[in-house]
Amino acid sequence: MTAPTHTRHAPVAPAHRDPNVLRWLGAYTTSVTGDVIYFTALTWAVSEAAGPARAGLVLAAGAVPRALLMLGGGVLADRFGPRRVLIGSDLVRCLTVLAAALATYTRGPELAVLCVLAVCFGVADALFMPAVGALPPSLTAREELTRVQGLRSLAVRLANTVGPLAAAAALTAGGAAGAFAGVGALFAVSLVLLAVLRTPGRPAPAAAPVMTQLRDGLRYLRGRRTLVRLVVVIGLGEMCFSGPVGTALVLLTGERGWSPGTLSLLLGAFSVAGAAVGIAFSAVPRVPAPRAVLAVCLALTAVFVTTLGLARPGPGAAVALCALLGAAGGIPMVLGHALLQQDTDPAYIGRVTSVTSLCTLGLSPLLFPLAGVVAEVWGAGVFLAGCGGVCLLAAACATVKWPRTVAD
Structure with missing residues (x-):
């Protein structure tokens, strides 16, 4: 490659x-x-x-x-x-x-x-x-x-x-x-x-039509196994956490008869722990074995979100689980995007980023109605367990050997 x-x-x-x-x-x-x-x-x-x-x-x-x-x-x-x-x-x-x-x-x-x-x-x-x-x-x-x-x-x-x-x-x-x-x-x-x-100067805008440039970018991405793997891992790892998990926590609070104050603590613990991860990474110049850390943290995220949904913890334990979930889920968010930007040619960074954004933020609204349906039929805990399954799939994609591509 x-x-x-x-x-x-x-x-x-x-x-x-x-x-x-x-x-x-x-x-x-x-x-x-x-x-x-x-x-x-x-x-x-x-x-x-x-x-x-x-x-x-x-x-x-x-x-x-x-x-x-x-x-x-x-x-x-x-x-x-x-x-x-x-x-x-x-x-x-x-x-x-x-x-x-x-x-x-x-x-x-x-x-x-x-x-x-x-x-x-x-x-x-x-x-x-x-x-x-x-x-x-x-x-x-x-x-x-x-x-x-x-x-x-x-x-x-x-x-x-x-x-x-x-x-x-x-x-x-x-x-x-x-x-x-x-x-x-x-x-x-x-x-x-x-x-x-x-920002540094850029060459004059390319004369090729937009669709031609889009196909060129997708061809570039498809030909690089490392980038395809990262896009899939980031997409699966973040899709549920771009809003649907927050919605499920609201529904879970109502199901279990917890107060609005408990909901605030759940969401606050998740955000504060994630912010602490961001602060830690902003001070760390290099992470050893980042791809292994990425996979392990995705697996931990799957464990924490599934436990939160199915183990029926009390309010205090649920807040602690949300803090662990925010910390574990924040690490792949940092490492995945950093690796993607490090491995992508600058000429294609916008197109590769757009595919990742589509997988995470563009398609996540489709999960909002699914969260409501699953919560109504089986309970919000089952939806959270499903999110855990998606994160586990992301961890598996980060570790398994992928087919070789042209650029490799």
């Missing part, structure tokens, strides 16, 4: 002290926090406008274009550079959400306006996700990518912890219009931070 070519970097500061990486981290954190508040506010506004039953339909209206266009977003990230695509997607999301805030403030929540908002936001998200994942290799040296992914994991956990609290405060103070305005302000901050990023 031909070794991928990587951009040469002059000696750089560790990622957690690099001002350029910290600007990217600030832009990413504010943007992801804005995402969390946006989805909460959108669900609230649709419920006010048309009742809770329509909320799922409007969310699906945004999820469908996001999934359909995500691979195209990866092509654009490789073609024009991830920074440009990020700035464009953040600008579209900022203006769209601010327009929705104005319309909601003047006329109240209207279903048609909210549907348009969901679709436009979904299209912009399809550009944002591959580009934000493709940017780190152009900001720092290859050996610093594990630290960068640790910082990214920390940002995700922080956004998932702070976002719901900020959404509740904004909805209480200003209703849906105020929450949308707050989201727009966060995207504006992200735009400013992206604008001052320094």
Whole structure:
């Protein structure tokens, strides 16, 4: 297998002290926090406008274009550079959400306006996700990518912890219009931070049609066994944890008669433990045998989530299991993406990242209705055990020998 070519970097500061990486981290954190508040506010506004039953339909209206266009977003990230695509997607999301805030403030929540908002936001998200994942290799040296992914994991956990609290405060103070305005302000901050990023120059955009570049990227990925394995492992390992497990914990709390305070502790333990993992990796320059660590932690994740679902622990033990789950699940998130970026040729990083994003974030909304059906028929614990099975499959994919490919 031909070794991928990587951009040469002059000696750089560790990622957690690099001002350029910290600007990217600030832009990413504010943007992801804005995402969390946006989805909460959108669900609230649709419920006010048309009742809770329509909320799922409007969310699906945004999820469908996001999934359909995500691979195209990866092509654009490789073609024009991830920074440009990020700035464009953040600008579209900022203006769209601010327009929705104005319309909601003047006329109240209207279903048609909210549907348009969901679709436009979904299209912009399809550009944002591959580009934000493709940017780190152009900001720092290859050996610093594990630290960068640790910082990214920390940002995700922080956004998932702070976002719901900020959404509740904004909805209480200003209703849906105020929450949308707050989201727009966060995207504006992200735009400013992206604008001052320094990235190396890129060659002129390729003249090939988008579909030709997409096929070229898929051909590149398919011809490299190591990358295919990583994409499958990341996709299976993260799909359940991009929202469905959180939903299952809510349903499990209701089934077992636990209080809302217990639910807060469950979700908080999961997020805090994951954040601690992100902090630890941001300070570690190198992880020995990262692929073995990846497989072991996926297996541990499977054990913890299955035990949480089927062993019927009490509230205290469930909180402890959620902490172990957050820590074990956070390690593969960091290592998987770091290995993927280290092994991918920079010319294809956007397209490879788009495939991974599609597997994790693009398709995970399909599991939300499945979680509800399984919980209603067999209980939320069975759904969590199913998630454990998916994680165990990911661990197996990380360890078994794969068929040899052309590039190998």
